[in-house]
Amino acid sequence: MTRPVRAEISRGKLAHNYRLLRDLSGAEAELLAVVKANAYGHGLEGCARALAAEGARWFGVTCVEEGVALRRILPEARIVAMAGLWHLEAEAALEHRLTPVVWEKPHLSWLETAARKLGLSDVAVHLEIDTGMSRQGAAPGNLEVLLDRFQGELRLEAVMTHFHSPDDAEATAEQMRQLAEALEKVAAAGLRPTYVSAGSSASALLPRGVAAELGGLARRAGALPMLRPGLALYGYSPGSGSGFDLRPALSWKTRVVSLREIEAGTSVGYDATFRAARRTRLALLPVGYADGLNRLLSNRGSVLVRGRRAPIAGRVSMDHTTVDVTEIEGVERGDEVVLIGEQGGGPDPERITAGEIAKLTGTIPWEVLCAIAARVPRTMVD
Numbered sequence: 001m002t003r004p005v006r007a008e009i010s011r012g013k014l015a016h017n018y019r020l021l022r023d024l025s026g027a028e029a030e031l032l033a034v035v036k037a038n039a040y041g042h043g044l045e046g047c048a049r050a051l052a053a054e055g056a057r058w059f060g061v062t063c064v065e066e067g068v069a070l071r072r073i074l075p076e077a078r079i080v081a082m083a084g085l086w087h088l089e090a091e092a093a094l095e096h097r098l099t100p101v102v103w104e105k106p107h108l109s110w111l112e113t114a115a116r117k118l119g120l121s122d123v124a125v126h127l128e129i130d131t132g133m134s135r136q137g138a139a140p141g142n143l144e145v146l147l148d149r150f151q152g153e154l155r156l157e158a159v160m161t162h163f164h165s166p167d168d169a170e171a172t173a174e175q176m177r178q179l180a181e182a183l184e185k186v187a188a189a190g191l192r193p194t195y196v197s198a199g200s201s202a203s204a205l206l207p208r209g210v211a212a213e214l215g216g217l218a219r220r221a222g223a224l225p226m227l228r229p230g231l232a233l234y235g236y237s238p239g240s241g242s243g244f245d246l247r248p249a250l251s252w253k254t255r256v257v258s259l260r261e262i263e264a265g266t267s268v269g270y271d272a273t274f275r276a277a278r279r280t281r282l283a284l285l286p287v288g289y290a291d292g293l294n295r296l297l298s299n300r301g302s303v304l305v306r307g308r309r310a311p312i313a314g315r316v317s318m319d320h321t322t323v324d325v326t327e328i329e330g331v332e333r334g335d336e337v338v339l340i341g342e343q344g345g346g347p348d349p350e351r352i353t354a355g356e357i358a359k360l361t362g363t364i365p366w367e368v369l370c371a372i373a374a375r376v377p378r379t380m381v382d
């Protein structure tokens with residue numbers, strides 16, 4: 001490690017969030033832990049191992065490349081490549097025992113060819129139904145041509161869909177109705193999937209709503225429900241689903257590397273967007289937008305130093321940020337600085353969440369977490 005910038009990921013908090021989601025989704029539901037995009041920026045290896053140690057058996061990644069990386073870490077896990085296949089990936093997917101999501105004839109053809117080449121006779125796939133996301137998935141009205149193909153090497157293990165507005169009960173009910181229609185066609189074709197897979201964090205956090213309905217739908221199809229939480233695993237509740245004891249697993253930290261006092265009237269940073277109104281003490285942080293600290297936090301965001309908030313003064317630069325510590329007694333070179341996380345201890349420590357940063361920068365916590373750059377080392381802690 002060459003400079004004092006790192007993200008610490010708590011195994012205990014990940015495990016706690018996983019257990020909470022388990023309890024909320026009920027005994028019969030299978031949970032697929034979504035670890036795409038480097039586990040939402042938390043580091044794939046550490047998170048996948050921590051979740052597997054807690055009993056997670058199913059993992060969701062975006063693409064085959066992410067799946068191959070996860071296969072090296074967890075040789076026994078079930079791994080679903082959720083964003084489908086590109087034709088050059090079919091063979092690698094099967095070689096590494098990944099489970100692809102499919103929805104078009106070419107997907108099935110590529111997989112059949114790869115299966116024959118590798119001598120595989122039982123390849124499980126998850127069939128996505130487009131119930132309103134209009135992103136990927138087969139239209140429920142046009143399923144028969146696909147269902148005919150599950151006779152040979154390919155086995156329909158799960159029928160899945162994705163909810164576009166999980167906080168909107170009416171919209172989700174309509175998507176659920178279309179999923180039910182698709183499941184009737186699956187049954188009529190004589191196919192019996194093991195799972196009906198739907199619902200992200202938002203649905204997993206509404207146990208008496210969507211998860212229960214999904215359970216009923218799955219039961220009628222002779223299958224088990226599968227939920228696919230991502231964000232909630234990392235300790236954030238999406239949309240309105242708050243009130244649960246989710247614990248943010250990631251803390252993003254740096255240190256004060258230099259300090260200076262400037263006179264009233266002195267400018268700070270590019271374009272001189274901050275001008276000291278009084279004699280001001282500035283602390284320099286070795287972190288900037290190239291680390292994923294959003295430039296929109298310039299003159300708006302703050303960080304924690306000595307358990308207190310220090311406002312960002314001036315523009316966030318590519319590799320540097322300056323904060324105003326005039327109000328904070330005794331700040332020294334080497335002091336720990338928290339960009340995301342808690343500081344100060346006690347019953348009510350100061351905290352900055354990805355949700356707060358998302359509000360200030362006009363985005364969502366998912367993006368704030370994924371934006372933490374690869375050059376920030378991830379460290380697992382207890």
Ligand SMILES: *Cc1c(COP(=O)(O)O)cnc(C)c1O
Nearest residue numbers: 034082162200201228229230231
């Ligand atoms: C990302 C993703 C999820 C997880 O969504 P969260 O809102 O982070 O819980 C579930 N299913 C699919 C298909 C996804 O792409």
